[in-house]
Amino acid sequence: MQRIVPRCIGFAPRHHSRIPFSASRQFSISIPRRANTLMETSGFSDTQLQVREAIAKICSNFPDEYWAAHDESGEYPHELHAALSKDGWIGIALPEELGGSGLGISEATMMLHTISESGAGMAGAQSIHANVYATQPVAKFATPEQRKRMLPKLINGEWRVCFGVTEPNTGLETLKLRTQAVRDGNNYKISGQKIWISSAQVATKMVLLARTTPLEEVKKASEGLSLFFIDFDPKQPGLELKRIRKMGGRAIDANEVFFDSYTIPADSLIGKEGQGFRIVLHGMNAERCLLAGEALGLGYAALYRASKYAKERVVFGRPIGMNQGIQHPLADAYMHLEAAKLATYHAARLYDQSMTDESITQTAVGVACNSAKYLAAEAAFTACERSVLSLGGMGYAQEYHVERYLRECFVPRIAPVSREMIMNYVGEKVLGLPRSY
Numbered sequence: 001m002q003r004i005v006p007r008c009i010g011f012a013p014r015h016h017s018r019i020p021f022s023a024s025r026q027f028s029i030s031i032p033r034r035a036n037t038l039m040e041t042s043g044f045s046d047t048q049l050q051v052r053e054a055i056a057k058i059c060s061n062f063p064d065e066y067w068a069a070h071d072e073s074g075e076y077p078h079e080l081h082a083a084l085s086k087d088g089w090i091g092i093a094l095p096e097e098l099g100g101s102g103l104g105i106s107e108a109t110m111m112l113h114t115i116s117e118s119g120a121g122m123a124g125a126q127s128i129h130a131n132v133y134a135t136q137p138v139a140k141f142a143t144p145e146q147r148k149r150m151l152p153k154l155i156n157g158e159w160r161v162c163f164g165v166t167e168p169n170t171g172l173e174t175l176k177l178r179t180q181a182v183r184d185g186n187n188y189k190i191s192g193q194k195i196w197i198s199s200a201q202v203a204t205k206m207v208l209l210a211r212t213t214p215l216e217e218v219k220k221a222s223e224g225l226s227l228f229f230i231d232f233d234p235k236q237p238g239l240e241l242k243r244i245r246k247m248g249g250r251a252i253d254a255n256e257v258f259f260d261s262y263t264i265p266a267d268s269l270i271g272k273e274g275q276g277f278r279i280v281l282h283g284m285n286a287e288r289c290l291l292a293g294e295a296l297g298l299g300y301a302a303l304y305r306a307s308k309y310a311k312e313r314v315v316f317g318r319p320i321g322m323n324q325g326i327q328h329p330l331a332d333a334y335m336h337l338e339a340a341k342l343a344t345y346h347a348a349r350l351y352d353q354s355m356t357d358e359s360i361t362q363t364a365v366g367v368a369c370n371s372a373k374y375l376a377a378e379a380a381f382t383a384c385e386r387s388v389l390s391l392g393g394m395g396y397a398q399e400y401h402v403e404r405y406l407r408e409c410f411v412p413r414i415a416p417v418s419r420e421m422i423m424n425y426v427g428e429k430v431l432g433l434p435r436s437y
Contacts, residue, residue: 037117038307038334039300039341047103048110051092055111058083059118064401067120070251071404076202077127077251080120085157090131093286094139098147099155104352105286106345108132109293116297119401122408123251125294126198133287134163134207137279138229141271150229154205162203162232164194164257165280172421174209175221175277179259181210181228183266188212188228190238190262196415200241200255206232209280212273227276228268238262248407281362285351287416288369292344292376295412299337299376299383302405306330306387309400313391326390333383340372340379347372363429374422377412384409 041049062080070077084090093108094100101107112125112132131154138150153159170176179192190210200206206229213224234241242256271279307330310321320326347368354360384406388395395402413419427433 036304037300038304039117039296040338044110044345045106048107051103051107051110052114054087055084055089055114056118058087058089059115059120059124062118062120062124064119067123067251068398068401068404071123071249072398074250074253076199076253077120077124078202080115080124081127081160082157084128085155088155090128090157091151091155093132094135094151094155095147098139098151100151104348105136105289106348106352108286109289109344109348112290113293113297116294117301118297119301121249121298121301121405122294122411123249125290125297126249126252126411129287129290129294130163130199130203130207131161133283133290134161136283136286137227138207138270140282141227141279142229146229146267146270150205159204160199160202161205161207162197162200163283164197164206164208166196166416167193168195168256172417175225176215177209177211177225178215179208179210180214181208181212181226181264183212184263186266187263188266188268190230190259190264192259194257194259195255196244197255197257198252200232200257201243201253203232206230207270207283209276212276222277224274225276225280226273227270227279228264229270230264230268236262247410248404249411284416285362285365285369288373289344289348289351291412291416292340292347292369292372295373295376295380295409296337296341296344298405298409299333299340299380302380302384302387302402302409303330303333303337305400305402305405306383306390309391309394320390329386330390333379333386336375336379336382340375343368343375344372367426367430370417370422370425373412373417374419377409377419380409381413 061083088101089111091100092103092111093105096102112129116122116125118124135151135154139147142150154161165174167177167179179190179194181188181190192210208228208230209225210228211224212226215221215224218224233239238260239262240258244254244256246254307321310326310330311319313320350360350365350368354365384402387402388406391400391402394400397403424436428435
């Protein structure tokens with residue numbers, strides 16, 4: 001594989017990188033903006049643009065009609081996962097020595113952005129979402145032996161992973177989660193409940209955050225949590241799943257997960273006991289960037305469809321796009337997407353650079369990643385809503401797809417952290433205001 005050194009300007013991450021398979025030989029360095037997108041691509045690195053073009057080529061085999069059918073049936077998009085793993089994309093941000101590509105969250109964000117923008121939306125992106133971000137803490141904090149055991153089969157697509165943090169009675173209060181991991185000789189026994197676990201129906205592994213010390217016995221709530229990489233097999237005693245019926249992204253299953261003395265080996269522990277919350281934060285900032293990219297892709301896809309319709313739909317002898325009542329709301333939505341794009345790729349670049357640049361604080365990374373997620377989610381919602389309204393009655397019809405985009409755009413506004421909690425975070429960490437929760 002040809003190694004590429006990206007230009008260190010604009011959004012370019014400051015590290016050497018490698019494009020999976022032969023993308024670097026298939027696409028020229030000066031890649032023009034694709035005809036079916038509105039996003040301005042100036043300022044991205046050569047590597048990011050090559051990722052974008054290669055992923056767009058794969059996604060061209062999965063048109064909007066494929067995703068509409070899977071949204072209707074609830075069938076998992078196994079074909080997309082297989083295509084991406086076949087060409088080496090699942091391990092885009094994992095170490096080269098394990099079969100990954102050694103790229104950064106900047107490139108991973110572009111990958112998920114492009115999947116979403118292709119018309120796959122949140123459903124398509126979420127089919128590999130956890131495999132990208134939930135593995136980051138494993139890659140950083142696992143032992144060399146664990147990494148060799150845990151990551152290669154995720155990279156080649158043989159395994160899939162889900163992420164087990166959220167609980168029904170704690171919600172955003174992660175530090176108060178109560179799923180317990182009790183040491184029993186060479187094993188741990190897991191008991192408790194998780195909720196909103198995506199892809200659990202198809203996952204073979206789970207990155208799990210659980211209490212190894214009861215909440216009542218720790219001095220700080222952030223203590224006593226531990227991270228595990230576990231076999232996830234509902235056929236084994238002590239593990240049950242219940243699928244949740246949901247509004248959008250129905251091709252990707254969401255689940256309640258019940259543990260009842262589910263046995264896992266002690267060497268499933270990542271890092272040290274009690275340090276799980278600090279470890280898992282490493283993946284959470286990455287997830288903010290990825291989800292922001294997915295939101296952007298959804299917004300651009302919706303806006304492209306709306307502007308195309310506005311040029312073609314003629315009422316009272318003129319295309320409706322000539323009317324400022326249509327034109328201005330769409331133009332406004334575009335500018336908000338472009339602004340959120342700048343925030344998103346700035347955050348991803350900071351995240352990547354913080355791995356080697358000690359002058360970049362984790363607070364700076366956290367503020368940038370949370371801000372990007374907030375701004376991209378709001379911009380996507382605006383674009384999707386205005387796209388539906390611009391199409392009028394046809395915006396409500398499944399065949400025009402924008403109604404599906406609108407249903408899916410609520411995901412980044414709600415998860416993995418709410419808009420209100422992000423504003424709490426910025427108010428406290430940036431503005432120095434008293435903690436409000």
